[in-house]
Amino acid sequence: MVTFLRKRILSSAVPLVCVVLGVFFLARMTGNPVDLYLPLSATAEQRAEFSAAQGFDLSVPAQLWNYLVDAAHLDFGTSLRTGQSATEMVFDAFPVTLQLAGVTMLLAITGAVLIGSLAAYRPNSLVDRIASLLSMTAASIPDFWFAVMGVLVFGVSLDLLPTSGTLGGPEIWVLPVATLLIRPFGVLVQVVRGSMVSALSAPYVKIARAKGATPRRVIFGHALRNAVTPVLTVAGDLTVGLVNGAVIVETIFGWPGIGKLMIDSILQRDFAVLQAAVLMTAVTIFALNILVDVCHALTDPRVRQAVPA
Amino acid sequence: MTTTSAPAPSAADPALDVEGLCVDLSTASGTVRAVDGVSFSVRRGRTLALLGESGCGKSMTALSVVGLLDPAASVTGGAVRVRGEDILRLSPAERRRLAGPVLSIVFQDALTALNPVQPVGRQIGEPFRIHRGLSRREAREKAIELMTRVGIPEPRQRAKSYPHQFSGGMRQRLLIAMAVALDPDVLIADEPTTALDVTVQAQIMRLLRDLQDERDMAVVLITHDLAVVAQRADDVVVMYAGTVVEQGTVREVFAAPRHPYTRGLLDSVPEDAERGQPLPAVPGSPPELSAVPSGCVFQDRCPLVRERCVRERPSLRATGDGRSAACHFSEELDRD
Numbered sequence: 001m002v003t004f005l006r007k008r009i010l011s012s013a014v015p016l017v018c019v020v021l022g023v024f025f026l027a028r029m030t031g032n033p034v035d036l037y038l039p040l041s042a043t044a045e046q047r048a049e050f051s052a053a054q055g056f057d058l059s060v061p062a063q064l065w066n067y068l069v070d071a072a073h074l075d076f077g078t079s080l081r082t083g084q085s086a087t088e089m090v091f092d093a094f095p096v097t098l099q100l101a102g103v104t105m106l107l108a109i110t111g112a113v114l115i116g117s118l119a120a121y122r123p124n125s126l127v128d129r130i131a132s133l134l135s136m137t138a139a140s141i142p143d144f145w146f147a148v149m150g151v152l153v154f155g156v157s158l159d160l161l162p163t164s165g166t167l168g169g170p171e172i173w174v175l176p177v178a179t180l181l182i183r184p185f186g187v188l189v190q191v192v193r194g195s196m197v198s199a200l201s202a203p204y205v206k207i208a209r210a211k212g213a214t215p216r217r218v219i220f221g222h223a224l225r226n227a228v229t230p231v232l233t234v235a236g237d238l239t240v241g242l243v244n245g246a247v248i249v250e251t252i253f254g255w256p257g258i259g260k261l262m263i264d265s266i267l268q269r270d271f272a273v274l275q276a277a278v279l280m281t282a283v284t285i286f287a288l289n290i291l292v293d294v295c296h297a298l299t300d301p302r303v304r305q306a307v308p309a
Numbered sequence: 310m311t312t313t314s315a316p317a318p319s320a321a322d323p324a325l326d327v328e329g330l331c332v333d334l335s336t337a338s339g340t341v342r343a344v345d346g347v348s349f350s351v352r353r354g355r356t357l358a359l360l361g362e363s364g365c366g367k368s369m370t371a372l373s374v375v376g377l378l379d380p381a382a383s384v385t386g387g388a389v390r391v392r393g394e395d396i397l398r399l400s401p402a403e404r405r406r407l408a409g410p411v412l413s414i415v416f417q418d419a420l421t422a423l424n425p426v427q428p429v430g431r432q433i434g435e436p437f438r439i440h441r442g443l444s445r446r447e448a449r450e451k452a453i454e455l456m457t458r459v460g461i462p463e464p465r466q467r468a469k470s471y472p473h474q475f476s477g478g479m480r481q482r483l484l485i486a487m488a489v490a491l492d493p494d495v496l497i498a499d500e501p502t503t504a505l506d507v508t509v510q511a512q513i514m515r516l517l518r519d520l521q522d523e524r525d526m527a528v529v530l531i532t533h534d535l536a537v538v539a540q541r542a543d544d545v546v547v548m549y550a551g552t553v554v555e556q557g558t559v560r561e562v563f564a565a566p567r568h569p570y571t572r573g574l575l576d577s578v579p580e581d582a583e584r585g586q587p588l589p590a591v592p593g594s595p596p597e598l599s600a601v602p603s604g605c606v607f608q609d610r611c612p613l614v615r616e617r618c619v620r621e622r623p624s625l626r627a628t629g630d631g632r633s634a635a636c637h638f639s640e641e642l643d644r645d
Contacts, residue, residue: 204424212408301471
């Protein structure tokens, strides 16, 4: 297992460096920050002084070299906007996103496993049809539309839920989590149902029933763990999507997460923060993928054995 | 069990009594009858073979007895009596209570019949957890005893292994261990050796026989292998296109078949085949279930067929010595 982890981490290093380089160059294509941060009336000397202070007067390769040397010392620079360290800003914003993603996926997976399994136990039954219809609808609803409708109905018309911000009780979670939840939930119900249908028709399930196992024991004791592999893979992808793509929800509901931080940094040409934020998400995504692989190995002894010790 | 007032079963009563079993199968092109009025019974200690080619309904018959039919198939008639009550009329929960202690089944492919992600010890101990309420640890000890009984070396260590870490023969032993865990009255063995090497087949057959003697089980052996029937079974039920065409003791049926299909099967055993000569075979192939002829089911392939066979389906009638055959002209076979 340790070898397996080391291998996976090492093989993630190359793509990670590519991400860092890509963001570095792409960010510089958005324009010159000097134009944004100094007034139009700024003199040439003032502009030169600002550029020199931020290191923008150097050639791009030289800037890259400085950035890499600093990054190697875990110094990701300071924000042009706030003067705060970029690392600090990212570490402030990231937990917000992680919490949102974590709560969302926990609910989505639990719900999907229950409903998908129920639907799969009797294919084409009424329960199955209702579950299919609901999950298909959930998977197809655009999240921005759902968010705006949620704000309109529950926030404005009914005045039941707060529409923005992170101050308050548990009710502040409802709309953002519901918005993030709906698509992963819909997709996962379909995946759980599909892999449970095939697991439940396997001979070992028949044998379990021949031993007198109750439906609950058959589903959760025998079929589920066999059906879980595709579910884990898809759930991992969806979590990556949440970590990466919470931009819309964080913007609409005013949650100061990493998505919002990235958007703001791009708009403000705040290169240091943007680079740090992207690096942080990239590392998280690689970590998530490794976590999914570890989960595969934990649930399936055949995968565990295939890993060279 | 619900009917506590039922008379206590005596040794002479059959352990399993199937009467007029009908199973319908819904397919894309409509409902077809996959099992049509099948009857047989088997006592403890005896082995009954259900013999027939693929698709003749023998597995479907077995699966309906243990209640494991696919959702597309359903029992539409008949009775399956065990310990004096018709289990087809029991609730799912009542049937579950019989599954393991009374009725049990072994499948052909032990790799897929064992759960790939559970240690085998846990799977073998599971019947004790379900029916006897044993703790995990007690069930494990029981599983190790059973593994020892069916000849798994180093059972204590191997109980922690997973199915893919065993050979085909060992997996079949594990499956058998699981099936006999609670000393069932009836063990159904659905082609238990088809997937195995010939030498391993013989070992598995011997193990089944020993366990049967030791536990006084009735065994229903589902097979298309005439040699297995000859060596292993006491009675045989020959099935064709969802119906029983002949039944009796193996000795008598094999010595003097009273149905042309049975005779065709026996004739197609290549005993003294010569190189270059085509092997004897029953000509043609069984009818599609959606197109079973209205007269005798075997008419299209029968060497004795005549007008009456097309018009009228022969019922299974006694031909003496407890045997029966579904042929209008079975006496003619005797004279050959």
